[in-house]
Amino acid sequence: MTYARRALTVAWKDLLVERRSKETLNALLFFSLALLFVFQFALGPDRERLAAVLPGLLWLGFILAAVLGLGRAFFVEHENDCWEALLLTPGDKSAIYLGKLAGSLALMAVVESLVLGLFVVFFNVDLTGAVAGLVLVMALGTLGIAAVGTLFAAITAQARARELLFPVLLLPVLVPVLLGTVKATEAVLLRAPLGDVAHWLKLLVAADVIYVVAGLLTFDFILEG
């Protein structure tokens, strides 16, 4: 119980800090709007072409927003040496990872919901009958991205070239998640039954489990540096 409470405490703190500063959220929203504008300009009104590339574009938007947002997950801990205080706090450090992950997930959920809404408006996408499937795919994909993103944000937080290092480390590891989410999203948007893409969903679940467990097991060593 204490473990869960400690994780919730970290998530509460991160969300409160973000709600008040709005640093990451504002940056992500402006970035997403700019991205959508470029996509709209490049693709034009051709519906068939749009349908073929939409899943890829959607996840490209999500992943770029995640690279920007998750990369900042530990910035707040460097302010006033709070990283040291986290290290000095007695108790299982993986609870801190879990809390950070929960905070990142909540932030990404807000951004992805807004980006999806803008996609629907910008590209006139009809989501009737696809919402439940899309939410499932988004949840699985987002968990994988946030799990490994939070871990790599912690690894690169102390590095001098962290802005460069973070995407270089993150993107190759996210290939299975990107493949699974794009293929599953494509099927969902074509109204195919989820059973047709069960193998992609299983890949997403496996990646999520591996990334979360890896984060929980290694975070203590990462925090210790």
Added chain:
Amino acid sequence: MVAVPLVRVAGLVRVFGAQRVLDGVDLDVSAGEAVALLGGNGAGKTTLLKIIATLLRPTRGTTTVAGLDCVRQAEAVRAMLGVVAHGNYVYEELTARENLAFWLRLAGHPAARDRLDAALAEVELDRHADARVRTFSAGMRRRLSLARLTLARPRVLLLDEPFAGLDQRARKWLEGRLEAYKADGGALIMATHSFGRELGIADRLAVLAGGRVALDTPRAGLDQQDVQRLYLAHTEEAS
């Protein structure tokens, strides 16, 4: 019966790249004792405090707190430590009360509002309990950091320039708190550049120079000028 030191540092060496910041430091601090660490910029005061605090690993040598090794038993050692560092460990966007609540809850303790308010009142921040820390002055941040320590009740206090940024009233309060802490059997190591009245709480002075403890002497009987003379003699000798 010989008192066993609560903090024991033996043959401590710490190398950063080609620089040997600590080169065989030996230091014992007993329960109920306060040691003031003096030394010039880059003498290794903060490095020594960080190694005792388990935040840095030594290159060689051992550090123990209550007989527990600061490297191999770091988790157990941390439960006994209270640290005040340069950064104060505060989140700018949280209020004073939220900052205290966060650190208490993260350590697995309940954060009852009256307990938090009492700690804030003790450092005279009760009127600012709901103000965000980013509006605080350096002295207020330091007082908030000290309020966190009053809630934790550690056995060993490691203080890096604890009086920095404090006004006269807060200094007096802190001196009183540290004296009471010593009387309760706590051990205290304080890094400072000051030779002023805050040295009054120290039972011993340890001057770091040339990577070693160049002087370890009782403070009793030494006035400010004596301390300054001893400090200069030993730091100049080392350089």
